Amino acid sequence: MSISLTFALMDAPYESSRTVTALRLIDIAARRGYDLKIFAYEGAVALAYKDQAAHANIVHKHDIEEENHPLPHKWIESLHETAVQHKGSIEWVNCDICGDERGIDNYVECTRGGTHVDFWQFVSSTDNTLVIGTTTT
Amino acid sequence: MKVLSIISTPWRATLEEQDDTIIWLMHAIADVGAEVDVILYGDAAGYGAKGLDARGLTFGQTSQSNPPDINRDLINFLKRGRKVFICEKSLSHLGIHKDSVLPGLELVSKDKLVQLFDRYDKVWHW
Numbered sequence A: 001m002s003i004s005l006t007f008a009l010m011d012a013p014y015e016s017s018r019t020v021t022a023l024r025l026i027d028i029a030a031r032r033g034y035d036l037k038i039f040a041y042e043g044a045v046a047l048a049y050k051d052q053a054a055h056a057n058i059v060h061k062h063d064i065e066e067e068n069h070p071l072p073h074k075w076i077e078s079l080h081e082t083a084v085q086h087k088g089s090i091e092w093v094n095c096d097i098c099g100d101e102r103g104i105d106n107y108v109e110c111t112r113g114g115t116h117v118d119f120w121q122f123v124s125s126t127d128n129t130l131v132i133g134t135t136t137t
Numbered sequence B: 001m002k003v004l005s006i007i008s009t010p011w012r013a014t015l016e017e018q019d020d021t022i023i024w025l026m027h028a029i030a031d032v033g034a035e036v037d038v039i040l041y042g043d044a045a046g047y048g049a050k051g052l053d054a055r056g057l058t059f060g061q062t063s064q065s066n067p068p069d070i071n072r073d074l075i076n077f078l079k080r081g082r083k084v085f086i087c088e089k090s091l092s093h094l095g096i097h098k099d100s101v102l103p104g105l106e107l108v109s110k111d112k113l114v115q116l117f118d119r120y121d122k123v124w125h126w
Helices: A017-031 A042-048 A072-085 A096-102 A116-125 B021-031 B042-048 B070-079 B088-094 B110-118
Strands: A004-009 A035-040 A089-095 A111-114 A128-132 B002-007 B035-040 B084-087 B106-108 B122-125
Touching: A004 A017, A004 A116, A017 A035, A017 A072, A017 A128, A035 A042, A035 A116, A042 A072, A042 A089, A042 A096, A072 A089, A089 A096, A089 A116, A096 A111, A111 A116, B002 B021, B021 B035, B021 B070, B035 B042, B042 B070, B042 B084, B042 B088, B070 B084, B084 B088, B084 B110, B088 B106, B106 B110
Parallel strands: A004 A035, A004 A128, A035 A089, A089 A111, B002 B035, B002 B122, B035 B084, B084 B106
Antiparallel strands: none
């Protein structure tokens, strides 16, 4: 039987190293074919925001192609594809009211909106849960 | 107006941003004429260690092609004629020996920080 894990994320993109750490862990689990449930809460809803756009970098003296700026929604799509390739799955839910507060509702298609009910169902139905909370300062 | 920027919060989304956003901002305002220097303090003193290497980030099939290179960005800041100081005590807390620090960075003992601040019109703490 496949291992199933829930991850709860809280940090917005481009704000902390916790986000990349979380995605690294999800990447490892996806490569192992685990069934993964992700609940993006508070600022983390912006990770899946489809309108994120790359830009050039005047300090690096790179044009937009050379800079190849990371876009977290692309990372999420890539993680989703990896999970499927390895016969696992990722169900990624963005907290609807968190998105409403922030004016974010345009998510990549491999994610969906949801509520605290989804979070509780994820926690109740998976083998374990890892909460990657935000800073207290 | 001479400004000293104290950087004390490192590794804040450096992989997503492909740089440290405060070092980036100091470069950008130096470009438009700001007389700004930097001191690496607290955990940010780690930025001054030689040989930082952030290559290898991959999610699924997506690999980062242009990872952050904080050493490069500090050296380029020095090349502008700006100064980069580093707190000796912070290095000690991080277990980084002085010999491991990038050439060109100026070590400052903690008891000399006030005199350093006094040489500037503004001191910003990030």
